[in-house]
Amino acid sequence: MNSKQMKRARAGTLESGDVLVTIEPADSLEIKLHSPVINQFGDAIMRSVREVIDSFGVTSGTISLEDQGALDCTIRARLATAIRRSFEDEEGA
Amino acid sequence: MTRQTKIVPSLREAIRQSCLRDGMTISFHHHLREGDRVLQTVLTECSVLGLKDLTVNASALMGCHRSILDFVRDGTVSGIECNFMHAQVGQEISRGALEREVVFRSHGGRPAAMVRGESHIDVAFIAASAADAAGNCNGKQGNAAFGSIGYAMPDAEHAQYVVVVTDQLFEYPLLDASISEESVDAVVVIDSIGDPERIMSGTTRVTRDPIGLLIAEQAAKAISASGLLRDGFSFQTGAGGTSLAVAQYLGEIMREQGIVGRFASGGITGLLVDLLREGLFETLLDVQCFDREAVLSIGGDARHGEISATRYASPAAKSSVVDRLDVVILGATEIDTDFNVNVHTDSNGVIMGGSGGHSDTAAGAKLSIIVAPLMRARLPLIVDRVGTISTPGEDIDLLVTQYGLACNPRRSELSSRLERAGLPVVSIHDLKAKAESITGIPARVIHRGRPVARVVSRDGMLLDTIAMIED
Numbered sequence: 077m078n079s080k081q082m083k084r085a086r087a088g089t090l091e092s093g094d095v096l097v098t099i100e101p102a103d104s105l106e107i108k109l110h111s112p113v114i115n116q117f118g119d120a121i122m123r124s125v126r127e128v129i130d131s132f133g134v135t136s137g138t139i140s141l142e143d144q145g146a147l148d149c150t151i152r153a154r155l156a157t158a159i160r161r162s163f164e165d166e167e168g169a
Numbered sequence: 170m171t172r173q174t175k176i177v178p179s180l181r182e183a184i185r186q187s188c189l190r191d192g193m194t195i196s197f198h199h200h201l202r203e204g205d206r207v208l209q210t211v212l213t214e215c216s217v218l219g220l221k222d223l224t225v226n227a228s229a230l231m232g233c234h235r236s237i238l239d240f241v242r243d244g245t246v247s248g249i250e251c252n253f254m255h256a257q258v259g260q261e262i263s264r265g266a267l268e269r270e271v272v273f274r275s276h277g278g279r280p281a282a283m284v285r286g287e288s289h290i291d292v293a294f295i296a297a298s299a300a301d302a303a304g305n306c307n308g309k310q311g312n313a314a315f316g317s318i319g320y321a322m323p324d325a326e327h328a329q330y331v332v333v334v335t336d337q338l339f340e341y342p343l344l345d346a347s348i349s350e351e352s353v354d355a356v357v358v359i360d361s362i363g364d365p366e367r368i369m370s371g372t373t374r375v376t377r378d379p380i381g382l383l384i385a386e387q388a389a390k391a392i393s394a395s396g397l398l399r400d401g402f403s404f405q406t407g408a409g410g411t412s413l414a415v416a417q418y419l420g421e422i423m424r425e426q427g428i429v430g431r432f433a434s435g436g437i438t439g440l441l442v443d444l445l446r447e448g449l450f451e452t453l454l455d456v457q458c459f460d461r462e463a464v465l466s467i468g469g470d471a472r473h474g475e476i477s478a479t480r481y482a483s484p485a486a487k488s489s490v491v492d493r494l495d496v497v498i499l500g501a502t503e504i505d506t507d508f509n510v511n512v513h514t515d516s517n518g519v520i521m522g523g524s525g526g527h528s529d530t531a532a533g534a535k536l537s538i539i540v541a542p543l544m545r546a547r548l549p550l551i552v553d554r555v556g557t558i559s560t561p562g563e564d565i566d567l568l569v570t571q572y573g574l575a576c577n578p579r580r581s582e583l584s585s586r587l588e589r590a591g592l593p594v595v596s597i598h599d600l601k602a603k604a605e606s607i608t609g610i611p612a613r614v615i616h617r618g619r620p621v622a623r624v625v626s627r628d629g630m631l632l633d634t635i636a637m638i639e640d
Contacts, residue, residue, distance in 0.1 A: 092546050093546045093547075112546070113516070113546070113547050113548060113611070115516075115517055115612065115614045116516060116547075116548065116611035116612050116614065117547060117608075117609060117611060117612070118612075119612065120609050144546060145545070145546025145547040145548065146546070146547065147547055147607065147608060148609055
């Protein structure tokens with residue numbers, strides 16, 4: 077799936093309880109997480125991020141999460157949407 | 170006979186005359202809230218005079234007081250004691266900005282410590298919006314009026330030397346003096362004690378958040394069902410949006426049932442002033458004005474009385490207002506399954522508040538209620554053990570959240586009353602599990618840095634210590 081051309085894409089907001097996910101094309105895979113609950117949920121968030129990324133078969137790109145204390149379901153949904161958008165055709169976007 | 174004047178031409182001269190020396194303790198009150206200029210002005214003068222190692226004992230340190238950290242760095246200040254510390258100061262303290270431990274007390278514990286001799290004030294600097302040449306003063310008159318001066322009254326009584334700092338001098342005798350000339354050594358007139366816009370920060374508002382409103386409505390119903398809501402009822406609530414909403418819902422119930430309360434106490438807001446004017450409460454006992462409406466009311470309404478911190482909440486006083494309270498509404502950053510409440514530190518252990526009157530009113534009131542959302546963003550309210558014990562669980566009777574009410578097991582009679590009224594009573598363990606089913610179970614954050622602060626109970630005992638945060 078990663079053979080498709082990825083492009084820059086975003087999903088989410090910076091509202092409390094939400095997360096802003098940004099994906100940028102890159103040669104290798106890098107995950108950046110900023111979260112006010114990193115001490116309490118940092119590991120749990122990274123586990124979810126990896127699961128979603130794997131389910132889409134993504135192996136490269138810079139994925140940044142500006143978390144504002146989003147629930148797990150929100151993080152998964154925003155990330156999935158951002159990945160789908162990054163795979164959308166320019167015309168179809 | 171010649172009479173010596175108490176007017177001193179400058180703050181610097183007043184500090185000289187006070188014989189303030191290195192290592193001594195100076196005190197301040199926080200009624201000017203985010204508009205205060207007196208603390209910074211005094212510390213600047215102390216620094217210019219080369220004073221070192223002073224301890225600042227303030228009823229509270231607000232965000233506008235963050236410059237105290239500059240005076241810590243230049244050696245002027247080496248000790249801090251307060252009842253509340255804004256996050257802007259607390260973050261630095263939590264990172265170890267101060268070598269000595271901060272001493273946190275409560276609004277009642279602070280004057281009690283002075284009486285017991287555990288806390289000695291060498292020089293008190295008392296900001297007053299109106300004063301005369303002999304030091305009679307108040308916060309009710311003048312351009313920078315802030316209302317009640319209650320937290321400064323014990324300082325006037327107990328400090329070795331008392332300096333009244335004002336920006337508006339009235340002709341002797343100032344009538345309606347809250348602090349009397351008999352305890353004042355010097356009077357200094359400065360350009361401005363504070364920014365009136367930030368002192369009287371408009372009107373404090375009832376929350377519009379639907380979860381906050383739901384919690385408030387349930388809390389008001391719980392008060393009604395508790396059996397305490399009858400003629401002669403006494404009540405206290407804070408200025409937070411949800412706490413204010415409780416007062417509003419409670420007012421509706423009192424109006425409907427024709428109940429007249431005897432008094433509301435503590436920090437007073439425009440909402441309580443409205444309830445007074447409507448006749449739903451007969452009197453207000455005011456230790457601190459939270460907004461413009463309260464400041465205007467205390468200056469002009471005889472039913473709106475001013476009380477000292479001692480009379481408000483001191484366990485060393487012969488009696489105090491908190492011990493006559495029926496119900497108090499309080500907040501919490503965390504509460505544990507033993508009902509211990511934290512209002513000192515955030516979920517990462519960083520200082521962002523303090524007891525204020527939390528532990529005093531919880532100890533005094535017949536029914537102390539915590540109102541708080543079950544989670545804030547992803548952080549659950551209920552934990553196994555609070556990061557800092559601000560108020561011991563034995564003093565907390567009821568927790569109200571949007572997912573139900575949890576009674577302290579010590580209050581089984583209250584629990585059955587609430588159940589009979591059809592309120593959703595659940596165990597605090599069930600509430601905790603409910604939150605964690607939504608948020609996930611948070612990893613426990615444990616701090617093992619050196620202590621940066623200790624929390625002293627209103628009775629002068631060590632309640633807890635706060636550890637340094639290492640980034």
